Amino acid sequence: MTLPTGTHTQLVDLLRGARVVLLDFDGPVAHLFAGHPAPDVAAAVRQFATVRGIDLTEVRTDDPLVLLRVAYRHSPESGRDVEAHVIEHETRAAAVAEPAPGAHELIRTVVATGRTVLVVSNNSERAIRTYLARHDLTEHVAHIIGRPFGHPEQMKPDPHLLHAALDIARAAPADAVFVGDSITDALAGVAAGVPCIGYAKRPERAEGLTDADALLVVDDMHTIATALRP
Structure with missing residues (x-):
């Protein structure tokens, strides 16, 4: 520029x-998230949360950090579980990021x-x-x-x-x-x-x-x- x-x-x-x-x-x-797309991560986070009784299906976003914030509103324990899962995906993304x-x-x-x-x-x-x-x-x-x-x-x-x-x-x-x-x-x-x-x-x-x-x-x-x- x-x-x-x-x-x-x-x-x-x-x-x-x-x-x-x-x-x-x-x-x-x-x-x-260039090599590990954010929409895929968001879908995985929703699925993970659902298995643990946290409903994130109505949260319209592809941003995993927005989903993380919402999970903490359910309870601190739910938030920490979801955050640990998000960290796994962030780290996987970092391994191939551009x-x-x-x-x-x-x-x-x-x-x-x-x-x-x-x-x-x-x-x-x-x-x-x-x-x-x-x-x-x-x-x-x-x-x-x-x-x-x-x-x-x-x-x-x-x-x-x-x-x-x-x-x-x-x-x-x-x-x-x-x-x-x-x-x-x-x-x-x-x-x-x-x-x-x-x-x-x-x-x-x-x-x-x-x-x-x-x-x-x-x-x-x-x-x-x-x-x-x-």
Whole structure:
């Protein structure tokens, strides 16, 4: 993506002041369900839940994390059972997931320019670690802040995960930038006071990210990596 000159300058200025780069996982780093499709996972989760007496058939979504949230409304025990099942599928998906264009370049560029990378995601830490190890990126990521097991209320758009990342990095919100691909990411960034760069792999997503107060929107990670280089 070629940004207009003024927008590119804004991106460079935004990144210049950041010593910590926070990355959402599914989207900005990897297309998690590219090889293990989310609709198939959602169907498996519904079937698993039904066997355990949890009716998710009326929940119209292909997002396994939405189903996970609903399962917790039935009971904490039901939620934990469903979440364990979701983690198995997330990890299986991570083993065949495709990189987002430019994502690995961005991670390595962040580290090469003396900054710190943390992954902040509603996905499970186990799945993220599986993906990073498969692509020799583990040593480039300082910390993974994944979905806290048993606490779906702490997932984005709640700012809990971003606050945790800042605490671990010993960084103020102004010392960081957060790259996310969803409205919930942008809302979490705003709530935590962290400037958010939106990643829109499809053009129709860009408007929603902008409306949710993402400061800038890009359509690949190469753009951010290029702006980081001196």
